[in-house]
Amino acid sequence: MSIHPRFASAILDGTKTVELRRRRVAVLPGAFLVLYASAxxxxxxxxxxxxxxTTAEPGRLWGNVATRAGITRREYDQYAAGADAMSALFLDAPSRLPAPVPLTTLRRACPFFTVPQSYRYLNVEELKSIANADAAGAELLQRVIDSGSA
Known part of the structure; x- marks a missing residue:
């Protein structure tokens, strides 16, 4: 999942426990996410x-996420403007990698790697390539294996 660095840090610090998306997110509870901090x-x-x-109209959603989304009401209203419905992903078990895996390493390991605009799935071959290219990538692969998501 691609996310602004400010929010990625807040998620990994445990102070942001809800990620908001303007579109419906079709992901099951228990899914394991890899956080990509954008520019x-x-x-x-x-x-x-x-x-x-949870998916709801923006006006109804705020009350459920206000203290957990890591944004002000003004930021929320600006982000939600024009959306018919928004998804709130309630997060748990955040864990920082021992070191970031930079985009240059990702592209060297997987020449066709594309940064997701919102989110995308990593396939097993991509994970193996990332693991072979970088020690933190190896840690990432082990976490995916341990989570049962591989």
Whole structure:
């Protein structure tokens, strides 16, 4: 999942426990997410699990996420403007990688690696290539294996 560095840090610190998306997110509770911090960091930085997903109209959703989303009401209203429904991904078990895996390493390991605009699935071959290219990538692969998501 691609996310602004400010929010990736807050998730990994445990202070942001809800990630908001303007589109419905079709992911099951228990899914294991790899966090990609967008520019200027541009690296895989950690992992987190999805506890639950809620989709609702923006006006109804705020009350459920206000203290957990890591944003102000003004930021929320700006982000939600024009959306018919939004998804709230309730997160748990955040864990920072021992070191970021930079985009340059990802592209060297997987020449056709593309950064997701929102989220995308990593296939087994991509994970193996990342693991072979970088020690933190090896840690990432082990976490995926341990989670049962591989």
């Amino acid at each position: 200027p960091e541009m690296a895989l930085v950690g992992t987190v699990r999805i506890a639950t997903v």
